[in-house]
Amino acid sequence: MTDQEKNRALTEKQVLTTGEAAELCRVSQQTIIRCFDSGRLTGFRVPGSRFRRIPKSELIRFMRVNKIPVDLLDHNRVRVLVVDDDPSIVRIIEEMLGREERFEIRTVSTGYDAGMVTREFRPNIVLLDYMLPDVNGNIVCERIKSDSELADTKIIIISGVVRQAEIDCLLESGADAFIPKPFQVEDLIEKIDALIVA
Numbered sequence: 001m002t003d004q005e006k007n008r009a010l011t012e013k014q015v016l017t018t019g020e021a022a023e024l025c026r027v028s029q030q031t032i033i034r035c036f037d038s039g040r041l042t043g044f045r046v047p048g049s050r051f052r053r054i055p056k057s058e059l060i061r062f063m064r065v066n067k068i069p070v071d072l073l074d075h076n077r078v079r080v081l082v083v084d085d086d087p088s089i090v091r092i093i094e095e096m097l098g099r100e101e102r103f104e105i106r107t108v109s110t111g112y113d114a115g116m117v118t119r120e121f122r123p124n125i126v127l128l129d130y131m132l133p134d135v136n137g138n139i140v141c142e143r144i145k146s147d148s149e150l151a152d153t154k155i156i157i158i159s160g161v162v163r164q165a166e167i168d169c170l171l172e173s174g175a176d177a178f179i180p181k182p183f184q185v186e187d188l189i190e191k192i193d194a195l196i197v198a
Contacts, residue, residue: 016054024059025068035062060104077104078196081123083140084158085109085133089181093127096185111135115143118150125192130159130170138173145174154195158183 035041043054130137
């Protein structure tokens, strides 16, 4: 088995041994065991043995907290940033997208936070409400699209705005798609999938 095949097999596993976790983190197995035993890295022990197991999602969290690159492990997940100040909309999107393991979701409620988190989280998709408490969505859109490092980020505007002229203005600001409120989550997922492969 080549190194590439071995890495692919590792990244597809949902539960990892301490040795596999160490390999992905590029640290010694003893370091991972120490972090596990101290509670910094959580998981479970195999019943009736001393073997430790670490869920993939927990390892990703641990790697992020400790500034360990997760590209190898997390390459097949779609990072989605939800920018909306309506807690009910955020909750619906989180619940629906959260049912599919392929999505990793972060949420913010202001345009300012959207800018900060976009640079750190590097989302594949931003679900952006047009009417935010501090700035309008088109401003956030322009800022993201004008940053050369974030230019590939896809933006879906979600809004109750229905006037075609305003929708056209949003698309001119750099939005890749528009979904009117209220929306069906299935339509949203379909739109996300279409933009990811575009």
